[in-house]
Amino acid sequence: MDLLALYDAEHPSRTVRELVTATGLPKSTVVRLVHTLEQCGLLWSRGDGRTVPGPGLLRWAELARTTWQLPEEALQRLRELSEASGGESIGLYVRQRDVRVCVARHEGNRTLRHVVRVGAEMPLWAGAASHVLLSRADPAEITAVAAHGPHREWADTLGERARRAAARGWSVSHGEREPGVSGAAAPVFDAAGRLVAAVALGGPTVRFTDEAIAGFVPALLDTARALTALGSIGGTA
Amino acid sequence: MDLLALYDAEHPSRTVRELVTATGLPKSTVVRLVHTLEQCGLLWSRGDGRTVPGPGLLRWAELARTTWQLPEEALQRLRELSEASGGESIGLYVRQRDVRVCVARHEGNRTLRHVVRVGAEMPLWAGAASHVLLSRADPAEITAVAAHGPHREWADTLGERARRAAARGWSVSHGEREPGVSGAAAPVFDAAGRLVAAVALGGPTVRFTDEAIAGFVPALLDTARALTALGSIGGTA
Incomplete structure (x- = not known):
């Protein structure tokens, strides 16, 4: 998995030499790992000596797409929230261990916009x-993530x-991850009341003034409530 | 991976009990495997007690899509071949160990049609x-696959x-995999002349008469040559 993680939009293909450099592993180990991943269809050796994400991933791709595809009604809500915020980008995030993963999005229409795949x-x-x-995380969990x-x-x-997000039901951030980037988010729950996702507005800090935030928070909370009511995050089947 | 393989279009979510039944593994082992896969983002526990393909797969989905997406010119060729055959479905297959994976397709427009995801x-x-x-496989490989x-x-x-496919540059099959289903295929090569894929027409045997086959084989060979010339299977970057 760590080897597969070396393939991304900037590195859609890799040579064994690149993998050796990136991992620091001996060449013999890399060759063996590549062979194993090829056997599973997770890597594929192209004729030009470069390896690419394998055709076996297409099956997972289809499954993941089907599982995480929001219904049209939910996507419409994301579009409306973007409009209500004057064209900021919207993302829906779920927690996966100590990262959050963007599972759906609506890209804003501003020239300077927040773009997350x-x-x-x-x-x-x-x-x-x-x-x-x-x-809803306990202090030990917060400490582990904050490490x-x-x-x-x-x-x-x-x-x-x-704690503040829990108390008022939404949160805002300015430049925590990247200077000049702001966000505002609200929780989405499942039918049993479990916290399942966060819906977030993202854009440049210069547009996330207190006034602007006060303006779009009601729409953000509305959207979060609508997504909770629709309840199809992670699929329903 | 064998556990993940239990999720498909018919089984988009699974309970631990289902996984135990399907694998025959002890419950404690399944629980441990599910936990490990969750940690990697390959599985995700939904609030209703069912597990689904995880959000971590979305990253591989995007990579696989980017790698295997054919250029518009190649897709246009698949469409044209479908039209030339009177509306049969077209698939592009690559080999992955002892299976073939459909990496691109154009679905035909007939009421009774060959559908492969x-x-x-x-x-x-x-x-x-x-x-x-x-x-181009040697006898030992053929024997292993034929097992x-x-x-x-x-x-x-x-x-x-x-051998016949090698000799005449294309092949036809009737009901080998499934009764009543026929196919005709031709090879696609990479720039170095290595066999990289097969482009295939698929449809009901009743429409794959000798006359019909003789009619569309020239278009099939043209398409295979065009895909060879375009040379972008498995990406170019």
Whole structure:
């Protein structure tokens, strides 16, 4: 899995030499791992000597797409929230261990916009969506997640932001993950009342003024409630 | 991976009990495997007690899609071949160990049509696309693949069909995998002349008469040559 993680949009193919450099593993180990992954269909050797994500992934791709595809009604809600915010981008995040994964999105229409691909893994120690996803986490969990943060006292900061998100039902962040990037997020629950996802607005800090935030938070909370009512995150079948 | 393979279009979610029944493994082992797969993001526990393909797969989905997406010019060729055959379905297959995987397709427009999803794994011991994909395989390989076939002498049959595919540059099959289903396939090569894929027409045997086959084989060979010339199977980056 760590080997597969070396393939991304910037590195859609890799040579064994590149994999050796990137992993620091001996060449013989890399060759063996590549062979095993090829056997499973997770890698594929192209004729030009480069390896690419294998055709076996297409099956998982289809399954993941089917599982995480939101119904049209939910996507419509994301579009409406984007419009209500003046064209900011919307993302829906679920927690996966110590990261959050974007499982759906609606890209805003502004020239300067927040762009996150579906499937992108983002840090759980930063951002409004993370505060929301951690709003029911216990102190030990917060400490574990904050260990990836920018400094030693981050657990205090993160814990406070998570508690605040729990108390008022939404959160905002400015430049936590990346300077100049802001976010606002609210929780989505499943039918049993479990916290399942965070719906978030993302955009440049310069547009996330207190006034603008006060303007779009009601729409954000409406959207979160609508997604909770629709209840199809992670599929229904 | 064997556990993940239990999730498909008919079983988009699974309970631990179902996984125990399907695998025959002890419950404690299944619980441990599910936990490990959850940690990697390959599985996700929904609030209703069912597990689904995890959000971590969305990243592989995007990578696989990018790698295997054919350029518009190639897709146009598949569409044209479908039209030239009177509306049969077209599939592009690559070999992955002892199966073939559909990496691209164009679905025909007939009421009764051959439907294969991208990512579907099909047997390598049957079908015109398999004959083509095995047309350069040695006898030992043919024997290994044929071990999955319908009877003990299948290696002879498969070997003969693979040799014939090599000799005339295309192959046809009737009901090898499934009664009433026929196929015709031709090889696609990479820039170095290596066999990389098979492009195949699929449809009901009742429409794959000798006359119909003679009619569409020239278009099939043209398409295979065009895909060879375009040379972007498995990506170019």
